[in-house]
Amino acid sequence: MIETALGLVPTHGGAVLFLATFLSCLALPIPTSVLLLAGGAFVATGDLDLATVAGSAYAGAILGDQVGYAAGRIGGQRLWARLLARPRSGPLARRAGERLHRRAWLTVFLSRWLVSALGPWVNLAAGTTRVGWRSYTGASLAGEAVWVALYVGLGHAFGGRLEDVGTTVAWALIAICAVAVAFGLGRTLSQRFTPAA
Amino acid sequence: MSGRPRWLLPAFGLSVLLAIAATTAAVRHGSRIGDAPAEVEGWMTPGYIADYLALSPATIDEVLGRYPPGTTLDEIAAASGVPVATLVAWIDARRGADP
Numbered sequence: 001m002i003e004t005a006l007g008l009v010p011t012h013g014g015a016v017l018f019l020a021t022f023l024s025c026l027a028l029p030i031p032t033s034v035l036l037l038a039g040g041a042f043v044a045t046g047d048l049d050l051a052t053v054a055g056s057a058y059a060g061a062i063l064g065d066q067v068g069y070a071a072g073r074i075g076g077q078r079l080w081a082r083l084l085a086r087p088r089s090g091p092l093a094r095r096a097g098e099r100l101h102r103r104a105w106l107t108v109f110l111s112r113w114l115v116s117a118l119g120p121w122v123n124l125a126a127g128t129t130r131v132g133w134r135s136y137t138g139a140s141l142a143g144e145a146v147w148v149a150l151y152v153g154l155g156h157a158f159g160g161r162l163e164d165v166g167t168t169v170a171w172a173l174i175a176i177c178a179v180a181v182a183f184g185l186g187r188t189l190s191q192r193f194t195p196a197a
Numbered sequence: 198m199s200g201r202p203r204w205l206l207p208a209f210g211l212s213v214l215l216a217i218a219a220t221t222a223a224v225r226h227g228s229r230i231g232d233a234p235a236e237v238e239g240w241m242t243p244g245y246i247a248d249y250l251a252l253s254p255a256t257i258d259e260v261l262g263r264y265p266p267g268t269t270l271d272e273i274a275a276a277s278g279v280p281v282a283t284l285v286a287w288i289d290a291r292r293g294a295d296p
Contacts, residue, residue, distance in 0.1 A: 010267040045244030047266045061234035160249040161230050166228040175219035182212035189209055 002031055006162075009038045010047045014056030021148075025064025027120035033151055033169070037162050040155020054152050061112075061144040065123055069136055072127025080128045097129040100129045104131040105139045112143025113150060114176055229244045239271035246270070250292055260287045 007017045017039050023030040039053040083093040100107060104126065109124040126136050151169075158165040235249055241263060248255045261284065262275055274281040 171223035178216035
């Protein structure tokens with residue numbers, strides 16, 4: 001299946017990358033990172049041009065984010081109100097919503113590229129909990145730019161070894177996330193262990 | 198220490214273990230980039246194959262002929278009537294041809 005998808009990149013170029021990034025922002029299981037790496041590799045070999053590859057991937061991702069956010073904003077309200085009204089889930093949902101609002105920019109930005117698996121769900125949550133559209137869009141524009149630049153750039157540099165590079169990048173991103181979580185939990189632990197003055 | 202959730206310490210331990218495992222995997226995979234034998238596949242273009250096998254584009258053009266950018270090996274096989282496996286065998290025969 002991946003070979004078929006890779007074969008579409010040089011022949012259909014921008015359209016395939018636009019569609020892949022758009023659909024992956026809506027949580028469809030598409031190997032978009034590998035396709036972006038391939039896009040970068042085909043730029044390096046002269047089969048595609050950089051503006052088409054980067055521009056169409058970026059446009060698809062931004063549009064996908066906006067659709068996800070709008071879906072949450074329009075369709076998620078009733079579900080969110082029901083969650084808040086429940087005695088058990090209500091306080092938890094309220095707290096999660098408050099945390100998302102407090103760190104909306106960073107959460108949206110990092111979920112575009114560092115923990116991209118969470119991206120579609122963050123889109124829905126941001127729309128549902130009414131994170132401001134300007135703040136959301138700013139973070140989405142910045143985060144997707146990092147995502148596209150990272151993968152197209154790596155594909156351009158190491159194009160001949162797409163799968164090796166894709167696996168290495170995936171592990172490196174998991175490592176960064178795990179270090180960040182460990183750091184956060186470690187800080188919470190040390191604060192809780194510190195005796196009150 | 199009062200009020201420390203019971204899951205906090207195990208979660209911290211797990212995240213440290215995951216961090217170590219993922220870093221090790223990233224370094225291991227990163228250091229092996231390019232070690233596996235290169236296999237030519239139908240989705241590749243002549244330019245990609247040249248880059249992949251460290252051959253000059255002229256050498257690949259000699260084997261496959263000249264095609265517009267973005268043409269894959271599958272398309273070349275369909276256009277020329279030569280099976281992909283045969284094209285791959287011709288390309289494989291030229292491995293190491295360029296200094």
